[in-house]
Amino acid sequence: MSFRLSRAATSLVALSFAVAAYGCAAPPAESFEQGEDAIVDVQHTDVERQSIGNCWLYAHATWIESMHLSATAEKFDVSQSYWTYWHWFDQIAGSSWTTSISTGGNWDTANNIVKRYGLMPEADFVFADTTNEMSSRQKTALDAMNESLKSGALSTAEARRDRKIVRAELDRAWGLTDATKTMLDGVFGEDVSKTFASRSGAADASGTPILRAADFKVAYPSSPGAQASEHTLTDAMREWRQTYYSTRSGRATIQRVQRALHDAQPVIITWFVDFNALENRAGDLRGSFNKSTLDELGPGRQGGHMTVLEDYEATLESGELLKAGVTLDKSDPEQGAKLEQALAAGTSIKFLRVKNSWGAARPDRAFSPGMPGYHDLYMDYLNGPVKRCAQRDGETDTSNCTSETTPLQNFVLPPGY
Numbered sequence: 019m020s021f022r023l024s025r026a027a028t029s030l031v032a033l034s035f036a037v038a039a040y041g042c043a044a045p046p047a048e049s050f051e052q053g054e055d056a057i058v059d060v061q062h063t064d065v066e067r068q069s070i071g072n073c074w075l076y077a078h079a080t081w082i083e084s085m086h087l088s089a090t091a092e093k094f095d096v097s098q099s100y101w102t103y104w105h106w107f108d109q110i111a112g113s114s115w116t117t118s119i120s121t122g123g124n125w126d127t128a129n130n131i132v133k134r135y136g137l138m139p140e141a142d143f144v145f146a147d148t149t150n151e152m153s154s155r156q157k158t159a160l161d162a163m164n165e166s167l168k169s170g171a172l173s174t175a176e177a178r179r180d181r182k183i184v185r186a187e188l189d190r191a192w193g194l195t196d197a198t199k200t201m202l203d204g205v206f207g208e209d210v211s212k213t214f215a216s217r218s219g220a221a222d223a224s225g226t227p228i229l230r231a232a233d234f235k236v237a238y239p240s241s242p243g244a245q246a247s248e249h250t251l252t253d254a255m256r257e258w259r260q261t262y263y264s265t266r267s268g269r270a271t272i273q274r275v276q277r278a279l280h281d282a283q284p285v286i287i288t289w290f291v292d293f294n295a296l297e298n299r300a301g302d303l304r305g306s307f308n309k310s311t312l313d314e315l316g317p318g319r320q321g322g323h324m325t326v327l328e329d330y331e332a333t334l335e336s337g338e339l340l341k342a343g344v345t346l347d348k349s350d351p352e353q354g355a356k357l358e359q360a361l362a363a364g365t366s367i368k369f370l371r372v373k374n375s376w377g378a379a380r381p382d383r384a385f386s387p388g389m390p391g392y393h394d395l396y397m398d399y400l401n402g403p404v405k406r407c408a409q410r411d412g413e414t415d416t417s418n419c420t421s422e423t424t425p426l427q428n429f430v431l432p433p434g435y
């Protein structure tokens with residue numbers, strides 16, 4: 019089921035992430051041409067595809083893009099590469115012991131990057147990112163930086179303490195143009211002596227495409243059921259809150275999530291991925307993560323993930339099925355009543371639908387029928403428990419699965435929900 023506040027379709031979007039600070043469940047690096055986005059019931063930004071384990075930044079970007087779309091009716095294509103650049107800078111400059119790049123992060127990490135360095139359009143940082151669904155530049159930059167840390171210019175602690183050298187190596191690895199390097203130098207300094215969060219000597223991005231969070235318009239309700247009103251991104255990062263999930267209080271938490279979705283809000287969800295739970299075969303479960311498929315196949319490749327909710331499917335206490343993808347208008351008395359019934363304690367949630375950062379054109383990865391790039395997360399999988407396996411050199415050791423976990427970990431909700 020989808021949700022409409024009025025005749026105009028509203029924007030619910032979705033994305034991708036990591037728990038604590040371990041890497042996301044990133045897809046393989048082969049590329050496919052971008053497919054057409056077939057979703058017609060809500061406004062949204064295009065599905066994109068991560069090439070490294072930074073799904074949490076893709077999730078953050080789509081969350082921001084969705085709220086900006088609600089505020090301005092304009093699509094803004096955020097550069098995840100710009101944030102990734104600064105994530106790596108903070109890692110290396112923050113600790114001379116860093117000898118390899120960690121691509122993992124979380125909600126707080128993303129917020130801190132935006133507070134310090136703002137955001138900018140994708141086309142103005144690495145233009146090549148705009149020409150394909152997946153950023154190949156992120157993968158080549160990661161390889162180049164790890165080589166630099168291993169045996170190149172950043173292989174000594176002394177070099178890693180020199181912020182100018184770190185910046186120069188990042189510029190080289192990312193293949194930044196001279197104009198872009200000069201812009202970053204002008205705003206933040208060659209040694210990054212200034213940021214937007216500095217108490218003294220604050221960065222000044224005037225005349226550049228770099229935007230402060232305080233100057234970026236978004237819209238969301240200030241309380242459940244209210245109309246979305248204009249805020250700044252700074253407000254959103256302060257007012258939206260993480261809510262942790264447990265199976266004991268699960269229904270109450272999901273009710274809060276439902277209310278936010280009914281008000282067309284792009285709720286972020288953090289969850290644990292086992293790729294053997296993804297059904298690729300023909301049938302009703304195709305494109306979904308579900309427990310029966312996982313039980314049949316056993317543990318597979320695993321990792322943390324962060325996406326944004328698009329929809330859900332539920333059975334009411336009366337037995338009526340509210341199907342995902344069928345838009346319900348809150349202003350219509352009958353349809354609005356069904357949305358209220360969906361909040362009842364006895365409603366059974368079948369699955370949550372997410373917009374992912376694994377790409378829309380993926381012949382190797384099934385998605386929700388008719389919705390390229392979107393996947394259904396069945397509650398039997400999200401509630402688990404599922405086996406959690408050891409990780410060795412970035413790979414899942416399926417012979418060593420001695421612990422269990424509840425895949426659904428947390429949500430990020432608007433104020434008051």
